[in-house]
Amino acid sequence: MEIDKAIGESDDKRLKTKYNNAIFVIKRALALYSIEEVAFSFNGGKDSTVLLHLLRAGYFLHKKEVSCSNGGLSNFPVRTIYFESPSAFTEINAFTYDAAQTYNLRLDIIRQDFKSGLEALLKANPIRAIFLGVRIGDPTAVGQEQFSPSSPGWPPFMRVNPILDWSYRDVWAFLLTCKVKYCSLYDQGYTSIGSIHDTVPNALLSVNDSSSKEKFKPAYLLSDGRLERAGRVKKIASVKNDVDSDSQKHEVLLASVIAVGDEILSGTVEDQLGLSLCKKLTSIGWSVQQTAVLRNDIDSVSEEVDRQRSICDMVFIYGGVGPLHSDVTLAGVAKAFGVRLAPDEEFEEYLRHLISEQCTGDRNEMAQLPEGITELLHHEKLSVPLIKCRNVIVLAATNTEELEKEWECLTELTKLGGSSSLMELYASRRLMTSLTDVEVAEPLSKLGLEFPDIYLGCYRKSRQGPIIICLKGKSNARIDSAVQALCKKFKENVFVEIK
Ligand SMILES: Cc1cc2nc3c(=O)[nH]c(=O)nc-3n(C[C@H](O)[C@H](O)[C@H](O)COP(=O)(O)O)c2cc1C
Ligand SMILES: Nc1ncnc2c1ncn2[C@@H]1O[C@H](COP(=O)(O)OP(=O)(O)OP(=O)(O)O)[C@@H](O)[C@H]1O
Numbered sequence: 001m002e003i004d005k006a007i008g009e010s011d012d013k014r015l016k017t018k019y020n021n022a023i024f025v026i027k028r029a030l031a032l033y034s035i036e037e038v039a040f041s042f043n044g045g046k047d048s049t050v051l052l053h054l055l056r057a058g059y060f061l062h063k064k065e066v067s068c069s070n071g072g073l074s075n076f077p078v079r080t081i082y083f084e085s086p087s088a089f090t091e092i093n094a095f096t097y098d099a100a101q102t103y104n105l106r107l108d109i110i111r112q113d114f115k116s117g118l119e120a121l122l123k124a125n126p127i128r129a130i131f132l133g134v135r136i137g138d139p140t141a142v143g144q145e146q147f148s149p150s151s152p153g154w155p156p157f158m159r160v161n162p163i164l165d166w167s168y169r170d171v172w173a174f175l176l177t178c179k180v181k182y183c184s185l186y187d188q189g190y191t192s193i194g195s196i197h198d199t200v201p202n203a204l205l206s207v208n209d210s211s212s213k214e215k216f217k218p219a220y221l222l223s224d225g226r227l228e229r230a231g232r233v234k235k236i237a238s239v240k241n242d243v244d245s246d247s248q249k250h251e252v253l254l255a256s257v258i259a260v261g262d263e264i265l266s267g268t269v270e271d272q273l274g275l276s277l278c279k280k281l282t283s284i285g286w287s288v289q290q291t292a293v294l295r296n297d298i299d300s301v302s303e304e305v306d307r308q309r310s311i312c313d314m315v316f317i318y319g320g321v322g323p324l325h326s327d328v329t330l331a332g333v334a335k336a337f338g339v340r341l342a343p344d345e346e347f348e349e350y351l352r353h354l355i356s357e358q359c360t361g362d363r364n365e366m367a368q369l370p371e372g373i374t375e376l377l378h379h380e381k382l383s384v385p386l387i388k389c390r391n392v393i394v395l396a397a398t399n400t401e402e403l404e405k406e407w408e409c410l411t412e413l414t415k416l417g418g419s420s421s422l423m424e425l426y427a428s429r430r431l432m433t434s435l436t437d438v439e440v441a442e443p444l445s446k447l448g449l450e451f452p453d454i455y456l457g458c459y460r461k462s463r464q465g466p467i468i469i470c471l472k473g474k475s476n477a478r479i480d481s482a483v484q485a486l487c488k489k490f491k492e493n494v495f496v497e498i499k
């Protein structure tokens with residue numbers, strides 16, 4: 001088999017090790033699942049091209065072991081799926097179809113989004129495992145292992161990632177050693193390929209020459225593989241503006257509070273921090289849109305953070321921060337922003353001071369932060385800086401005392417509490433009444449129409465007990481007018497002002 005032979009004849013020891021490990025994973029998968037139960041997700045990219053050849057070799061070696069046959073490889077029966085999109089490069093499409101023909105692939109072309117396409121595929125076929133060319137540096141690799149079940153919310157299958165631990169250099173060493181064809185875009189300076197809308201040649205491969213047209217060196221000449229995604233234009237979809245830069249845009253700033261902890265969900269520990277954060281935020285004029293308690297699970301965290309960061313001005317998340325296996329919050333935040341976790345030297349330095357004596361394991365693990373989006377907020381009162389990933393603040397506090405300290409530093413370091421006029425803009429009054437809810441319902445909803453700029457909130461202390469009405473708004477004068485208008489709708493003295 002030409003791939004196995006090429007690697008066998010190479011004297012690149014590192015490549016041999018990577019190859020053998022990947023083949024081991026492929027053979028395990030082929031032993032666990034029948035051929036009808038596996039599929040290969042192929043998109044013409046360099047990583048999936050590596051995987052194509054590894055799978056061909058792995059299948060050949062697996063066959064040889066189980067049937068002692070030494071047959072050729074004209075037949076590669078693993079179902080191959082390609083999600084074709086109108087925004088794919090024509091070169092990628094052409095290469096994918098070309099490879100399918102050359103290697104006799106059973107190609108299924110799917111023209112739906114990944115999730116719906118996979119749902120339909122799994123309904124129609126007995127597929128239980130899908131091979132992917134995901135590598136550890138990819139944003140989507142966060143939290144994955146060589147065998148990782150699909151995420152909650154996705155149809156159930158095993159994701160098999162044989163080249164998860166391969167570096168950019170390993171990928172090129174393999175493609176060049178095996179002398180296999182790859183998509184022509186990689187010879188034109190593209191180093192990682194997404195859609196035509198978010199991918200350009202990698203500027204680090206640009207060659208200065210006198211002609212007007214910019215030229216690029218081939219992808220395999222990129223010396224620092226960590227920069228392979230430098231040609232990917234960042235997707236920062238509809239994220240609200242950072243309060244630091246744009247705190248005055250909205251009349252009321254919106255916050256979301258997220259707790260991460262299985263111990264809260266099981267009722268073992270009572271969450272005090274959420275309550276305290278809501279009070280603190282409300283006291284400085286923020287409107288808390290939602291609180292959530294999540295499992296210690298990367299995908300749960302990433303989905304919730306992704307949702308909240310685009311709705312709210314600021315997301316506050318706590319719990320699940322540290323070096324334990326259950327500490328997945330930062331990985332979830334990284335995944336929500338589509339970036340990877342990477343070691344942060346500055347943060348590592350803080351941790352080294354803090355834990356140097358007690359540290360037995362790999363300190364680096366704890367110093368991994370979402371790459372390219374993390375800002376460390378230093379304060380002399382804190383031994384470790386606060387972590388801010390765009391509009392997500394990750395709090396390390398585990399109790400209300402620690403939160404108190406972090407909050408104090410946070411409000412000093414950012415404009416959360418408004419060195420701006422936020423505090424002055426914010427006014428509120430609370431009224432209590434023993435009128436029934438039926439009596440106040442209609443007048444209150446009319447008041448809401450008359451004062452659309454005022455927030456009107458109501459709650460009861462008990463089913464039969466008094467009702468409390470909160471009025472919040474931009475100015476005391478407006479609130480006072482609303483209170484007067486409300487009082488006019490009833491007999492005198494039915495409302496008592498409370499603090
Ligand atoms: C076969 C297949 C399975 C996938 N399974 C999952 C999954 O279980 N969970 C998930 O969050 N994304 C899954 N994805 C989506 C990928 O993680 C990722 O979003 C996708 O490759 C798009 O990457 P891009 O945004 O860089 O183009 C899957 C994609 C494919 C093709
Ligand atoms: N449109 C698609 N159809 C089928 N599989 C896909 C598709 N997009 C991604 N995949 C799967 O996800 C893997 C990871 O995608 P990724 O974009 O990181 O790598 P690549 O496309 O192979 O190489 P590159 O990093 O150069 O773009 C692919 O190797 C492939 O297995």
Ligand SMILES: [Mg+2]
Nearest residue numbers: 045192193194
């Ligand atoms: Mg790609």
